Amino acid sequence: MRLYRGFRSLILALFRKILFLWVRTDVSGNTAEALGLNPDKPVCYVLQYSSLSSRLVLEQEVIRAGLPGADQSLPVKNGPAHSFFFLYRRIGGLFRGGRQTPVPTNEFKALVRFGLEHPEQDVQIVPVSLFWGRSPDKEKSLVKLLLSDTWSVAGRLQKFLIILLHGRNTYVQFNQPLSLRQVIDEYRHSEDRANRKLARLLRTHFRRVRQAVLGPDLSHRRTLVEGLVRTQAVKEAIRETAAAEDLAPEKVRARAYKYADEIAASMSIVTIRFLEVVLSWLWNRIYKGIAVNNIRVVKEVAQDSAVVYVPCHRSHIDYLLLSYVLYKNGLMPPHIAAGINLNMPIVGPILRRGGAFFMRRSFRDNPLYATVFNEYMHVMFSRGYSVEYFVEGGRSRTGRMLRPRPGMLSMTVRSFLRDHRKPIVFVPVYIGYEKVMEGRSYLGELRGKKKQKESVFGLAKTARKLTNSFGRVSLNFGEAIPLADVLDGVRDSWRDEAYDAEYRPEWLGEAVDALAMKVATHINGAVAVNPIGMTATVLLGTERLAMDERQLIRLMDDFAALLQAYPYAGTVTLPEGSGKDWVTYCETMGLVTRQPQTLGDIIGLEGSNAILMTYYRNNIQHLFALPSLIASLFENKDSLRRDKIVFLASVAYPYLQSELFLRFPEASVEGVIEQWIDVMIQQGLLIALDDGRIGRPEEGTDAMLRLRVLSRFIIQTLERYHIALAILRKYGSGKLSAKELEEQSTLLAERMSILFGLNAPEFFDKSLFRNFIDTLRRQDVIQIDGEGLIHYGEGLDEVAEDARLVLSVEKRQVIQQVTMMGA
Secondary structure, three states, X not given: OHHHHHHHHHHXXXXXXXXXXXOOEEXXXXXXXXXXXXXXXXXXXXXXXXXXXXXXXXXXXXHHHOOOOOOOOOOOOOOOOOOEEEEEOOOOOOOEEEOOOOOEOXXXXXXXXXXXXXXXXXXXXXXXXXXXXXXXXXXXXXXXXXXXXXXXXXXXXXXXXXXHHHHXXXXXXXXXXXXXXXXXXXXXXXXXXXXXXXXXXXXXXXHHHHHHHHOXXXXXXXHHHHHHHHOHHHHHHHHHHHHHHOOOHHHHHHHHXXXXXXXXXXXXXXXXXXXXXXXXHHHHHHXXXXXXXXXXXXXXXXXXXXXXXXXXXXXXXXXXXHHHHHHHOOOOOOEEEEEHHHOOOOHHHHHHHOOEEEEXXXXXXXXXXXXXXXXXXXXXXXXXXXXXXXXXXXXXXXXXXXXOOOHHXXXXXXXXXXXXXXXXXXXXXXXXXXXOOOXXXXXXXXXXXXXXXXXXXXXXXXXXXXXXXOOEEEEEEOOOEEHHHHHHHHXXXXXXXXXXXXXXXXXXXXXXXXXXXXXXXXXXXXXXXXXHHHHHHHHOOOOOOEEEHHHHHHHHHHHHHHHHHOOOOOOOEOOOOOHHHHHHHHHHOOOOEEEOXXXXXXXXXXXXXXXXXXXXXXHHHXXXXXXXXXXXOOOOOOEEEHHXXXXXXXXXXXXXXXXXXXXXXXXHHHHHHHHHHXXXXXXXXXXXXXXXXXXXXXXXXHHXXXXXXXXXXXXXXXXXXXXXXXXXXXXXXXXXXXXXXXXXHHHHHXXXXXHOOXXXXXXXXXXXXXXXXXXXXXXXXXXXXXXXXXXXXXXXXXXXXXXXXXXXXXXXXXXXXXXXXXX
């Protein structure tokens, strides 16, 4: 018997060598640490269906990774000779495996019997999923249809052809182990029920992984488009449009079909693989690497839910990068909402087959189009497709998170209310660039130049001439947001209400606002801090945008330590290395200048880089918002009572939270401020005095320099608030409209920026003043009457006086001077 097994092992080893002359694999989870294996327990790897080729691939990857069990036998009579077995025997003929009820293998049954007979022993069962080509392609090509790895079980000949066609694009995923003892423990007296329970758990697991990797079982696109036109909501819209425009229903129905065909994606695995090759070349050419963090979040939720990816929007590269990363990590790329302007010849069909569905910029005045689009989105969610859209609407030109737009979020919520059998989970994604490709054009737009018509392919054309010019990219997945949990917080009885396609409950706006805020805060909570952002933050906090190199290095190390001492969120990532490494890196990227000096080199920002670096500072400004706010209270005070610090910071917090999407709820922020005070004392930024007051360090000390630079991280934001308050108080209650206050604040801020050499373009961003005014209204500091005029009482004066305490005498005089200039 031993001789037979040895001979069999040699034959299998030979077959493995032959197979891997052609096969190339991409593997995930293949380490003992990732799997969390117990070295004291035997390991058994399980594949779903019996297949010699799949077994050979599995054995090769286990041996290659040095995983336990590669050359061990389990103590199971009639069980597998090595630590591998299949859940089901192959059923079917030569070509197609068929859809008959699968039959568990003898090895599977023997393993369960062993567990029942030896309750003191446990076996770690590691499910392993294998995909040849990874994705279905149900379009018009019969060859591609037959030779794709889909939800169907392939026959022997078909599997051979699949390996020939897709063997060099094989994906293997090792998953968390099951404990045999825990699974079958409750059925010690029923082998049949124990068999069924373990089989059910493994079957469910394989189905979830398959859905996450392949996506839901795809329908023919033409069938989908025709089905949209036949939905009750679209039929009703057709009747209403025909009556309103006095047209024949057939003509309106043809228009609805045209809309559906214009919108619908046509995802193709051939296109996706083509784009993978192109994008791999592109990333390697322009970037120094892509760092992916917290991908496990997606892998967990994608198995049971329809996933909505909501990335921040910084560049045209964003959606290509996210799809590429998901595909490389064994997940199906999402269907992506794209502007109709991208549906152009050549480009449009490629994007559509890469997963893009197209939407018009506005369809408020076209109810038929709106209904078709809503129904398409509902089909996506109810069938479990993953979808991606940008809640900000457009790309951020300042590096900050923009206020989310409610359109797509509202559609998603309404679809879920109609049919919530399939959970919808939002996955926030932070995409951080060390150097954004459109940076220079953003500068021009912020200076008033006309917005350029950029495209992905235009950027790719530019990238041909560049080599590793844009540094590294970080893609961080944030904490998942189940939509049901958000609705529970707004309306706990939402599951009991009746909804149809057109129903909009009165609390829908509140739910969408809550969801939007949660998405934005979770994106910011997954920020990737990089050397460029740290260097920009410190240098822009200096008066002359320049600093002694040694001092700069110390400050960056100190502020990095501050972020580590009280982490903003568990999903935030910090850069490797130290301040010295970061300065050198920024210099190689051409973003800072070095002026050699005998007493020590000077590092500074010059020309357009001084403005460009505000973009990267703004990426991470929210991380320092609270400690910087506390530091700013000591700009004009040697010491303050602790309760006064907490009070003043709490008063300012709602405005910073609204603008920077800070994650701490207003109700609990006082406790967070208290903790920050303690951390700043521990870090030497503040001093606990004997009388219970909190003091600042002595002038001229290194600690005082750190505190002053820290305060400047947020001081311009506070100055902007003071401008709006000063203008409002100058005119008096009931004299200005919100729009007039917004316009005057913007003009005076722009004037102040020119007069006093401020380098931050967002200082005079009209949308930020608009948001501040809206927050004043929500905080009930101001009221707006029926004519649109702003009214206020003593509450505004109190806010203004509190703001005066935050600013230095010099800054208050400057703002007063500029305000009077606008009188």
